Amino acid sequence: MANARFSFPAAELPEGSDSLRTEIRDFLDAQRKAGRFSPHCSGWMVFDRAFSQLCGARGYIGMTWPKKYGGGERSPLERFVVIEELLAAGAPVGAHWVGDRQSGPQILRHGSEELREQVLPLVTRGDITFAIGMSEPDAGSDLANIRSRADKVDGGWRLNGRKIWTTNGHRADYMIGLFRTDPRAEGARHAGMTQFVVPLAQEGITRRPIRDLLGEEDFAEITFDDVFLPDRYVLGQPGEGWALVTAELAYERGGPERFLSVFPLFAETLAAGAASGQVAERIIGRLVTHLVSLREMSMSIAGQLAKGDLPSLEAAVVKDLGNALEREMPELLRLAGMAAPMRGADELRRMLAEAIMAAPSFTLRGGTPEVLRGIIARGMGLR
Amino acid sequence: MNELASMLGDAATRVFGNAADDDGFDSTVWARAEEAGFDRLLLAESEGGAGDAFGEAAAMLGSFGASAVALPLAETLVANWCLGQAGLEIVEGPKSILLPGLPPALHLDGSRLHWRGLLDIAWPASNLVIAVPEAGQTMIGIADLALPADIPATGPGGEPVLPLAEPSGGLLLKAKAPLSRAEGVPLALLALFKAAAIAGALNRMTDMAVDYANTRRQFGRAISGFQAVQHMLAHMASEAAATAAAVQFASRAADDVGLIWAAAIAKARASEAAGIVAALAHQIHGAIGFTQEFELHRLTRRVWSWREEAGNEAYWQDRIGKGAIAAGETIWPSMTGGLKL
Numbered sequence: 001m002a003n004a005r006f007s008f009p010a011a012e013l014p015e016g017s018d019s020l021r022t023e024i025r026d027f028l029d030a031q032r033k034a035g036r037f038s039p040h041c042s043g044w045m046v047f048d049r050a051f052s053q054l055c056g057a058r059g060y061i062g063m064t065w066p067k068k069y070g071g072g073e074r075s076p077l078e079r080f081v082v083i084e085e086l087l088a089a090g091a092p093v094g095a096h097w098v099g100d101r102q103s104g105p106q107i108l109r110h111g112s113e114e115l116r117e118q119v120l121p122l123v124t125r126g127d128i129t130f131a132i133g134m135s136e137p138d139a140g141s142d143l144a145n146i147r148s149r150a151d152k153v154d155g156g157w158r159l160n161g162r163k164i165w166t167t168n169g170h171r172a173d174y175m176i177g178l179f180r181t182d183p184r185a186e187g188a189r190h191a192g193m194t195q196f197v198v199p200l201a202q203e204g205i206t207r208r209p210i211r212d213l214l215g216e217e218d219f220a221e222i223t224f225d226d227v228f229l230p231d232r233y234v235l236g237q238p239g240e241g242w243a244l245v246t247a248e249l250a251y252e253r254g255g256p257e258r259f260l261s262v263f264p265l266f267a268e269t270l271a272a273g274a275a276s277g278q279v280a281e282r283i284i285g286r287l288v289t290h291l292v293s294l295r296e297m298s299m300s301i302a303g304q305l306a307k308g309d310l311p312s313l314e315a316a317v318v319k320d321l322g323n324a325l326e327r328e329m330p331e332l333l334r335l336a337g338m339a340a341p342m343r344g345a346d347e348l349r350r351m352l353a354e355a356i357m358a359a360p361s362f363t364l365r366g367g368t369p370e371v372l373r374g375i376i377a378r379g380m381g382l383r
Numbered sequence: 384m385n386e387l388a389s390m391l392g393d394a395a396t397r398v399f400g401n402a403a404d405d406d407g408f409d410s411t412v413w414a415r416a417e418e419a420g421f422d423r424l425l426l427a428e429s430e431g432g433a434g435d436a437f438g439e440a441a442a443m444l445g446s447f448g449a450s451a452v453a454l455p456l457a458e459t460l461v462a463n464w465c466l467g468q469a470g471l472e473i474v475e476g477p478k479s480i481l482l483p484g485l486p487p488a489l490h491l492d493g494s495r496l497h498w499r500g501l502l503d504i505a506w507p508a509s510n511l512v513i514a515v516p517e518a519g520q521t522m523i524g525i526a527d528l529a530l531p532a533d534i535p536a537t538g539p540g541g542e543p544v545l546p547l548a549e550p551s552g553g554l555l556l557k558a559k560a561p562l563s564r565a566e567g568v569p570l571a572l573l574a575l576f577k578a579a580a581i582a583g584a585l586n587r588m589t590d591m592a593v594d595y596a597n598t599r600r601q602f603g604r605a606i607s608g609f610q611a612v613q614h615m616l617a618h619m620a621s622e623a624a625a626t627a628a629a630v631q632f633a634s635r636a637a638d639d640v641g642l643i644w645a646a647a648i649a650k651a652r653a654s655e656a657a658g659i660v661a662a663l664a665h666q667i668h669g670a671i672g673f674t675q676e677f678e679l680h681r682l683t684r685r686v687w688s689w690r691e692e693a694g695n696e697a698y699w700q701d702r703i704g705k706g707a708i709a710a711g712e713t714i715w716p717s718m719t720g721g722l723k724l
Contacts, residue, residue, distance in 0.1 A: 010634075010635055021719075084719075263715075267714050267715060270707060270708060270712065278701065281701050281704030281705050282704055284704040284707050285703035285706075285707065288703050288707050289699075289703060292629070292648050292718060293629040295718075295719075296628040317621050320621060321625055370614075374610070374617075376620060380617070382612075
């Protein structure tokens with residue numbers, strides 16, 4: 001039966017999905033056994049250029065894009081099969097994740113042919129990394145409060161400002177950045193912004209990695225000081241940046257990485273036989289029911305994307321529920337698995353420690369519950 | 384949702400939508416349900432049913448749940464399916480049902496059913512259908528139930544419950560025959576249908592809460608203008624959506640093993656969501672929602688009963704968890720392909 005306000009129709013995995021799944025499972029098993037990677041929670045944030053190039057060579061990047069740009073012209077549901085296998089295995093796909101998930105599709109939809117030809121084949125090969133240029137020191141949840149400017153000059157634009165919390169900002173080749181191109185107008189706070197593709201290795205751009213509480217340097221601050229950007233890097237039309245960024249966020253939010261980030265720890269807890277007894281059974285069982293329900297919803301979103309829809313409301317629901325599950329998983333697994341979190345110890349205890357420490361970021365990255373619930377409420381006609 | 388499911392959902396809304404407000408068995412509405420063939424939906428096509436139309440039946444139960452009617456529809460559906468599968472006569476009328484897997488344990492000795500202590504029989508009807516393991520298979524049986532003038536107990540949902548002690552010599556089955564399906568299927572079906580009813584009720588509760596919040600004015604504005612209230616409503620809607628997704632997942636099960644696994648997930652998820660959404664619904668509605676004159680109580684009281692029946696969340700989480708722990712390092716393929724519970 002249908003929920004009248006959200007639409008999560010059942011998605012049928014297409015013919016050939018089983019053999020695709022077997023193929024990628026065999027690939028990942030072989031890579032793991034060869035010591036090529038060890039499972040990581042949030043593997044989609046783990047940067048490994050060589051592994052991304054391996055994925056690219058096997059056609060796992062840009063799966064749904066036109067072949068002329070190096071894509072596979074496959075269905076979003078086939079892509080769903082591949083990405084959930086990569087995530088469940090904890091594979092290090094961070095160097096290409098953003099490009100595959102949102103930057104590439106954004107350029108495909110809103111970039112000029114010249115830009116598409118310039119950039120997309122490099123993404124599909126796993127050769128380049130994209131960063132998301134949205135947040136600024138004064139613009140986190142309130143993205144419309146951005147201050148970074150792009151001023152029109154002859155043949156292009158001049159960029160000035162700062163982006164912060166930019167995942168892989170210090171390692172990325174390009175960024176899709178939201179810049180203010182018209183002064184803020186009273187009562188029109190979503191107007192006057194434009195999205196640009198910005199090559200990051202150039203004069204005037206300074207990048208400083210930021211150390212997080214785990215001691216990792218996964219995100220960065222980027223400063224733009226009179227950076228010239230030719231016109232061909234504009235996405236869509238100047239001034240329509242807000243509409244573009246909203247659509248991009250729908251791509252960013254509804255995927256299985258929003259509830260599978262801690263799955264490698266879950267799997268390791270079970271593989272290590274660390275969970276036993278009735279308390280553990282109930283905890284583990286409950287987590288399974290949540291994972292399976294969320295998978296059904298996320299697969300539905302992939303099915304809707306396959307039909308050409310952009311279910312941004314449903315994506316917000318999946319991210320909100322998924323992130324809540326990811327937040328509580330380390331807290332529950334420490335009780336079910338009876339393992340003390342400890343880095344530099346065995347795999348299970350390391351993963352537990354890192355999941356506990358990384359957990360606050362799950363509900364900060366890509367849209368907080370506070371913002372997502374507002375989006376859901378608006379979709380319910382409450383605002 | 385396929386066409387039959389959609390039609391059944393609509394038909395159920397028409398049959399149950401205008402049901403009376405009270406608890407207790409409403410024979411008029413039951414007669415309408417029988418006339419529409421709802422209780423016989425899972426019989427073989429040659430018997431006027433739609434065969435193993437479990438997903439379609441779930442769609443019907445969803446509309447039933449949204450109407451907050453109190454009737455033994457799920458029980459009778461499953462009872463009739465069991466009778467049909469075992470080749471026993473499908474007697475008319477509502478039925479109570481006893482299924483294996485839930486305490487107390489049932490023990491069959493020839494045609495006599497034995498148990499220890501009291502069996503809580505919800506919706507006691509003159510016909511009681513039983514599924515009970517015997518010598519490696521599942522036996523379906525049917526017994527006459529003597530109904531006292533007064534049924535002493537009720538669940539929160541208002542369903543009458545008869546605590547039954549074993550009659551002297553055991554309860555006599557008037558007919559019995561083996562079920563040639565997996566042992567866990569009858570309970571899985573009842574669990575799926577209860578989950579579907581919960582899903583429908585949670586959606587209806589959410590709709591009511593949205594309407595109320597948009598209408599009720601305090602501090603100079605509709606209470607839906609407050610962020611705290613908006614977040615509560617978003618939370619309700621998300622839990623209801625996850626429940627519906629879990630039921631949908633179970634509605635697509637391809638075989639008996641898949642059905643048992645998926646129904647376990649659906650019932651656990653639905654039972655867990657029921658308490659959360661009911662609590663939020665009452666919180667949004669304030670004092671008026673706590674009265675009998677306002678309609679919210681029918682929905683919340685039903686789900687407080689339905690979440691317990693056919694195994695509550697703890698029951699199914701324990702089973703799923705046991706299976707997941709046993710799967711060990713094969714947990715991911717087990718989750719994507721289905722676990723044998």
